Amino acid sequence: MLDIVASAPFWVAVLRIATPLVFGTLGVLLCERAGVLNLGIEGIMVVGAFTGWLAVYQGAGLWTGVCVAAGAGAGLGLLHAVLTVPLGLSQHVSGLGVTMFGTSVAYFAYRVTFPNVTTPPTIQPFAPMDWLGVPVLNAETPLTLLALCAVPAIAYVLNRTPAGLAVRMVGENPGAAEGQGIDVIAVRMGTVVAGSALMGIAGAFLTLSAFDAFFFNMVNGRGWICVALVVFASWRPGKALSGAILFAAFDALQLRMQQASGAWFPYQLYLMLPYALSILALVVMARRASYPQALMKPYRKGER
16 A cells, blocks of 8 residues: 555646546635535536537537536536525425536436437547656646646635625625625625536636547546535535545545455445545544535525
8 A cells, every 4th residue: 555655656646636626626715715515526527527528529629628618617616506596496406407417417418419420439639748857757647737726816816805805705694795795696696607617617627638539527526525525525626626635546546456465355345445434534524624614595686
């Protein structure tokens, strides 16, 4: 195990596995800091993966595909925001509805676009970066570097800018925010749209960087992991990065332990390992977590 953890290929795999989790966790974190739970992340990631890949397959550039995925995620985020913020509907029900809607639309669109295809068409994905001079990062793609840079950027915006203060205020005490002249509805909706755009990019990473094709069930529950990682991180971007890397390390480790141990243990035990360890870490960290006080609480202007 020590040989595995000390090897460069292991950390290359860790960063690759962690990248969509970082984007997705940051997206959920933004939404929840504004007081909105977004359980639509799973469907948003599926739509982002499909639309970004389809745009590139149709001839667009890779970065254009990333922008298309972000726009598709923002669109579904806007739908969720309209239902939950001004209309005040259940955030749980709306989020799950967005997940089912986004997943179904993406799969239906794939079948309509490629009705007679048995093997998923492929594209030319992002190439690894070989110009940074860091052995581990050289094997990663630009989207991984973007994810790593997004963490301090979002932390700075949330903690050092008036816009970040407004987001935190509407997530903690929307009545006080309104008293300071902040439009709670606009801030919440804008934050949900921005967070959902990051979720779309998380899905795009899977088809434009990790793989070169779109196939069913490729998101494979990563969205739900991101929701749990936000609690693990206590709604802090820096700790969100640590949580994503920790889960990715468990996942990369179980794959290599399967190969090293052969058939001594059922492979299901290894597949269970990252989730079991993540649940344990979540239980330990969640007991000390301080969540936004207005999370999941609808707000109507003028009410106290």
